[in-house]
Amino acid sequence: MGTSGGSGRSESGKDPMQSATATTGMIELAGRALADLHRSGDPTAFDEVYRRYADMVFGIALRMSGNPSTAEDLSQEIFLRIHRHLGKFGGRSSLKTWVYQVSLNACRSGLARRARHRDRQVREAEEKIALVPDEGPSPERTAMGRERLRHLEAALLDLPRPFREAVVLCDVEGLAYDEIAEILGVRIGTVRSRIARGRDRLRRALEENE
Amino acid sequence: MSAHASVEWLSAYLDSELAEPARAEVASHLAECEACRARLERLREVSAGLRAFEAPQAPPSLRVGVRGRVAESGGLARWWSERLRRSGRWSALPAAAPLLAVILALGVGFYVLSDGVARREAGSLLQVDLSDARAPEAPLATKAVEELEAPAEESPAEESPVPEPDLLEEAAPRRTAPTEVEAPVQVEAAVETEAPAELEAAASEEVGSVESLEVAAAPPPSAPAATEVRGHRRAAAAVMADSLASPESRSIGGRRFLRAEGGWIEEGLDGGSTRTVSRDSDEGISILESLPELADIDEPVRLSWKDEVVELAAP
Numbered sequence: 361m362g363t364s365g366g367s368g369r370s371e372s373g374k375d376p377m378q379s380a381t382a383t384t385g386m387i388e389l390a391g392r393a394l395a396d397l398h399r400s401g402d403p404t405a406f407d408e409v410y411r412r413y414a415d416m417v418f419g420i421a422l423r424m425s426g427n428p429s430t431a432e433d434l435s436q437e438i439f440l441r442i443h444r445h446l447g448k449f450g451g452r453s454s455l456k457t458w459v460y461q462v463s464l465n466a467c468r469s470g471l472a473r474r475a476r477h478r479d480r481q482v483r484e485a486e487e488k489i490a491l492v493p494d495e496g497p498s499p500e501r502t503a504m505g506r507e508r509l510r511h512l513e514a515a516l517l518d519l520p521r522p523f524r525e526a527v528v529l530c531d532v533e534g535l536a537y538d539e540i541a542e543i544l545g546v547r548i549g550t551v552r553s554r555i556a557r558g559r560d561r562l563r564r565a566l567e568e569n570e
Numbered sequence: 571m572s573a574h575a576s577v578e579w580l581s582a583y584l585d586s587e588l589a590e591p592a593r594a595e596v597a598s599h600l601a602e603c604e605a606c607r608a609r610l611e612r613l614r615e616v617s618a619g620l621r622a623f624e625a626p627q628a629p630p631s632l633r634v635g636v637r638g639r640v641a642e643s644g645g646l647a648r649w650w651s652e653r654l655r656r657s658g659r660w661s662a663l664p665a666a667a668p669l670l671a672v673i674l675a676l677g678v679g680f681y682v683l684s685d686g687v688a689r690r691e692a693g694s695l696l697q698v699d700l701s702d703a704r705a706p707e708a709p710l711a712t713k714a715v716e717e718l719e720a721p722a723e724e725s726p727a728e729e730s731p732v733p734e735p736d737l738l739e740e741a742a743p744r745r746t747a748p749t750e751v752e753a754p755v756q757v758e759a760a761v762e763t764e765a766p767a768e769l770e771a772a773a774s775e776e777v778g779s780v781e782s783l784e785v786a787a788a789p790p791p792s793a794p795a796a797t798e799v800r801g802h803r804r805a806a807a808a809v810m811a812d813s814l815a816s817p818e819s820r821s822i823g824g825r826r827f828l829r830a831e832g833g834w835i836e837e838g839l840d841g842g843s844t845r846t847v848s849r850d851s852d853e854g855i856s857i858l859e860s861l862p863e864l865a866d867i868d869e870p871v872r873l874s875w876k877d878e879v880v881e882l883a884a885p
Contacts, residue, residue, distance in 0.1 A: 406640075410633065410636065414628040414632060414633070415625065415626070415627050415628050417628070418626055418627070418628035418629070418632060419625060419626050422626050423623075428626075428629075431626075432629060432631065432632055432635065435628065435632050435635075435636075436632065436635045436636050436639050437639075439636040439639070439640070440636070440639045440640060440643060443636075443640045444643075508619070509619055509622065509623075512616065512619045512620065513623070516620070527620065528620075530585065530617075531616075531617050531620035531621055532620050532621070532623055534621070536587070537582075537585070537587045552578055552581070552582045552587065553578055555581055555582075555585075556576075556577045556578040556580070556581035556582065557577070557578075559577075559581050559613050559616050559617060560577045560581070560613070562616045562620075563609075563612045563613060563615075563616050566612075566615075566616065567612075
């Protein structure tokens with residue numbers, strides 16, 4: 361997804377601090393090294409995290425909120441949290457997994473807050489903003505027509521949050537079950553169940569719309 | 571395998587995430603079962619549809635927004651930590667002395683103000699209102715601030731999977747919001763124009779504001795306790811409660827009310843007859859609850875207390 365292909369798991373094998381001195385070397389830095397740099401006050405560490413994960417974070421926020429404006433607000437909040445906590449990132453998971461976790465936590469709290477403070481109808485009206493652009497996706501990418509894609513997108517937003525998270529991480533983000541389990545902090549069996557139930561609800565929603 | 575494959579197995583099969591022997595079992599079943607094949611195809615269609623979503627790109631404005639938020643929240647802390655790091659902890663202290671002085675002054679000022687507010691709350695509002703509601707609420711805000719300032723988790727894996735409240739934004743309203751018990755309907759109509767400015771403020775939606783505390787401050791000790799009026803309505807209620815409480819007679823809106831057994835009566839209504847305004851005790855709030863009995867009075871009813879006047883719209 362976008363520029364988010366970089367993963368904190370890629371280890372360069374070089375001395376991280378040495379790599380950090382060169383701008384290009386930053387790309388090779390592992391998450392732990394970025395955290396060390398950030399802790400030491402080097403602003404390029406956070407810049408690098410932003411560069412790697414901005415699209416990914418925005419994409420998650422968009423799929424969880426269904427609204428570009430809300431997604432941007434949530435993304436700001438996510439990166440603010442990353443900035444605050446990056447120095448304490450211990451490297452127990454990959455940096456990418458950690459960023460996913462921060463993102464989902466921020467989305468949960470941010471969306472829950474919005475749900476409490478906003479009139480539901482207003483929220484629903486916002487969610488109706490089409491996220492599927494008129495000119496895409498191309499028909500060869502999917503057998504599903506554009507209209508059905510929009511129904512699918514709306515149904516995704518109606519999924520209960522645990523199902524939506526699992527489905528988004530699996531089908532939109534393309535993660536494996538074990539990665540999703542690590543991000544969500546649940547067992548693989550739970551991930552399998554949530555994905556299946558989420559997809560099944562989406563299937564039924566599409567059938568009801570036919 | 572039972573009659574059909576479960577959706578969980580089909581979905582995992584689709585993702586090649588089903589371990590043997592379950593995978594072989596599903597494959598074998600699919601070869602025989604048209605219904606399960608059709609179901610698998612629908613799941614595949616859903617999955618393919620989701621994968622076909624356009625990968626959004628972060629808008630350029632996000633970078634600007636993030637920079638702003640980071641600078642806003644961390645600028646001072648970063649400056650301070652950098653200062654300490656570069657200069658050594660103690661040698662940095664003189665440089666930070668003005669900053670520390672400002673922080674100290676703000677802290678003292680805040681303490682004095684909040685102490686005053688708390689005193690007024692305890693000394694006046696609680697006579698009218700909410701002995702149950704306010705005491706446990708203050709720690710919420712404290713807790714919120716503590717949690718905000720607490721060291722962050724090393725990894726968000728340790729963050730709670732349940733939605734975390736936005737403590738800073740929620741704590742304040744939670745501390746001051748009206749509790750769940752609604753005030754009598756009649757009290758809601760009590761917000762009218764002739765009330766003094768601070769009384770209007772107190773009756774506004776900005777519940778628990780300093781203004782409301784000031785209005786409700788210092789009712790005489792005879793003010794009755796009332797437990798049914800909450801939140802922003804309490805200031806008006808305090809006025810009315812006091813106005814209608816202990817004396818044997820009261821003039822309200824040009825009408826004279828006399829204490830009678832079981833409540834109050836209005837004197838002189840309908841050519842000298844009397845009318846029960848309240849069948850309840852001498853608590854002012856009870857009288858408010860009885861105001862619908864004045865429904866035949868067209869003009870608003872005025873309740874006065876000291877120099878302040880509260881005008882109630884006729885129900």
